[in-house]
Amino acid sequence: MKMLYFAWFRQRIGQGEEDIDLPADVSTVGELITWLQGRGPGYAAALDDLSVVRVAVNQEFSSLSDPVANSDEVALFPPVTGGTEPGTGR
Amino acid sequence: MKMLYFAWFRQRIGQGEEDIDLPADVSTVGELITWLQGRGPGYAAALDDLSVVRVAVNQEFSSLSDPVANSDEVALFPPVTGGTEPGTGR
Amino acid sequence: MIKVQHEDFDTGQELAALTDGRTDIGGVASFIGLVREMADDRQLSAMTLEHYPGMTEKMLGEVEAEARKRWPLDDCLIIHRYGRLEPGERIVMVAAASAHRKAALEACAFLIDWLKTKAPFWKLEESGDDDPEGGQWVRSKSSDDDAAARWSADPDDKNQGS
Amino acid sequence: MIKVQHEDFDTGQELAALTDGRTDIGGVASFIGLVREMADDRQLSAMTLEHYPGMTEKMLGEVEAEARKRWPLDDCLIIHRYGRLEPGERIVMVAAASAHRKAALEACAFLIDWLKTKAPFWKLEESGDDDPEGGQWVRSKSSDDDAAARWSADPDDKNQGS
Numbered sequence: 001m002k003m004l005y006f007a008w009f010r011q012r013i014g015q016g017e018e019d020i021d022l023p024a025d026v027s028t029v030g031e032l033i034t035w036l037q038g039r040g041p042g043y044a045a046a047l048d049d050l051s052v053v054r055v056a057v058n059q060e061f062s063s064l065s066d067p068v069a070n071s072d073e074v075a076l077f078p079p080v081t082g083g084t085e086p087g088t089g090r
Numbered sequence: 091m092k093m094l095y096f097a098w099f100r101q102r103i104g105q106g107e108e109d110i111d112l113p114a115d116v117s118t119v120g121e122l123i124t125w126l127q128g129r130g131p132g133y134a135a136a137l138d139d140l141s142v143v144r145v146a147v148n149q150e151f152s153s154l155s156d157p158v159a160n161s162d163e164v165a166l167f168p169p170v171t172g173g174t175e176p177g178t179g180r
Numbered sequence: 181m182i183k184v185q186h187e188d189f190d191t192g193q194e195l196a197a198l199t200d201g202r203t204d205i206g207g208v209a210s211f212i213g214l215v216r217e218m219a220d221d222r223q224l225s226a227m228t229l230e231h232y233p234g235m236t237e238k239m240l241g242e243v244e245a246e247a248r249k250r251w252p253l254d255d256c257l258i259i260h261r262y263g264r265l266e267p268g269e270r271i272v273m274v275a276a277a278s279a280h281r282k283a284a285l286e287a288c289a290f291l292i293d294w295l296k297t298k299a300p301f302w303k304l305e306e307s308g309d310d311d312p313e314g315g316q317w318v319r320s321k322s323s324d325d326d327a328a329a330r331w332s333a334d335p336d337d338k339n340q341g342s
Numbered sequence: 343m344i345k346v347q348h349e350d351f352d353t354g355q356e357l358a359a360l361t362d363g364r365t366d367i368g369g370v371a372s373f374i375g376l377v378r379e380m381a382d383d384r385q386l387s388a389m390t391l392e393h394y395p396g397m398t399e400k401m402l403g404e405v406e407a408e409a410r411k412r413w414p415l416d417d418c419l420i421i422h423r424y425g426r427l428e429p430g431e432r433i434v435m436v437a438a439a440s441a442h443r444k445a446a447l448e449a450c451a452f453l454i455d456w457l458k459t460k461a462p463f464w465k466l467e468e469s470g471d472d473d474p475e476g477g478q479w480v481r482s483k484s485s486d487d488d489a490a491a492r493w494s495a496d497p498d499d500k501n502q503g504s
Binding site: 190191192193195196199201202203204205206207208209210211212213214215216217218267268279281282284285288289292327 | 352353354355357358361363364365366367368369370371372373374375376377378379380429430441443444446447450451454489
Binding site for chain 4: 004006007008010056059075077078079080081082
């Protein structure tokens with residue numbers, strides 16, 4: 001499975017992209033995140049607070065119960081902050 | 091008094107601008123319009139329907155009861171139609 | 181900034197002038213009005229905008245002042261052309277610059293809604309038809325008054341209704 | 343029309359491209375977002391926009407499609423830059439062209455509100471301070487969600503909340 005990490009997820013995990021072999025017992029987004037949290041302190045730190053974890057499966061926003069398969073492209077990232085007005089209202 | 095006429099008021103009255111001597115008994119916008127209506131068929135046709143007569147005294151929108159004096163600039167015109175979307179919604 | 185002119189204008193240059201050299205502006209909202217070829221069921225060959233020189237600049241200045249009073253604007257622009265214009269030509273441009281996008285967007289909509297009912301402009305439309313007076317004067321639209329009214333104009337406003 | 347690029351753009355040229363040679367467009371509403379130097383109490387020296395290539399274009403395309411579904415638009419434009427940008431630089435431009443000004447104005451506000459919560463961009467701000475990770479990541483604002491929510495997003499929207 002192709003994994004992508006953006007913004008401070010990328011920095012904490014230490015890479016922006018990796019290929020992983022999905023364990024047989026991982027079949028949903030939620031199970032994937034739990035499995036990733038156990039891969040090391042960087043993953044645990046990035047994925048600690050699920051309220052700021054956003055997921056895209058094959059470039060579509062997805063939720064924890066959505067299915068994942070080895071052929072998918074899965075991206076994990078914090079809430080988006082594009083557009084304008086940088087830095088206001090934090 | 092300097093009178094100005096715009097759009098189809100100008101066309102019906104036959105001129106865009108004239109100087110008039112205000113009769114002594116004319117002291118409001120309403121009295122001025124009534125007096126003008128008697129000056130000829132063009133004036134009567136232009137000022138026939140008061141619901142589409144707009145008045146500016148010294149370039150300020152004014153109402154029928156506002157005072158006028160010989161030193162004023164008074165403009166009569168139909169409702170404005172500037173901006174965009176020409177011709178729609180008539 | 182108010183400009184009343186016959187000449188066309190450069191939209192990119194006008195927008196850049198609002199922000200050049202500044203680093204405190206978060207957004208610029210603008211609206212450009214153009215001459216449409218189809219007016220209801222008639223095809224226009226051109227239109228002529230008559231205006232009241234002097235009062236036009238004054239009223240547009242009042243519209244700008246009102247927008248600056250209602251929103252925290254860094255800059256504000258109204259350009260309105262007069263004279264004969266053909267389909268596809270620019271008629272008017274308004275723009276509002278602010279630190280915040282909501283203020284810029286709202287002020288922009290306000291500027292175009294208000295100027296349509298307050299600025300002394302009248303449109304004469306030329307069609308292919310035989311026009312008795314060299315064209316047909318456009319009547320005011322109640323939808324314009326409605327659009328302006330949603331900004332809750334002051335009750336002394338003399339241009340609405342009779 | 344969707345453009346995702348590092349390079350700056352020419353606003354006048356982009357606006358003209360929406361209307362050139364057309365006589366059926368009554369108005370073009372646009373919004374341009376710029377980098378502000380002051381972020382809350384901090385002074386920015388620059389910001390870097392990271393994005394998700396591929397998904398960005400896809401999501402902006404969905405925002406454009408939704409706008410075209412909701413309003414009768416003749417044309418529609420979203421340009422979003424990525425990479426390192428300094429205060430005063432343009433970040434984003436949206437524009438909507440329609441026969442009617444209300445549709446153009448509303449669609450323009452919709453485009454900027456929605457892209458802010460749907461397009462996968464993340465801002466890293468550099469200040470004069472000693473930033474441990476080369477800058478500070480901007481946290482999402484609830485006011486952005488509120489602005490997008492007033493367009494009553496579909497209930498399946500996965501990007502709002504957790």
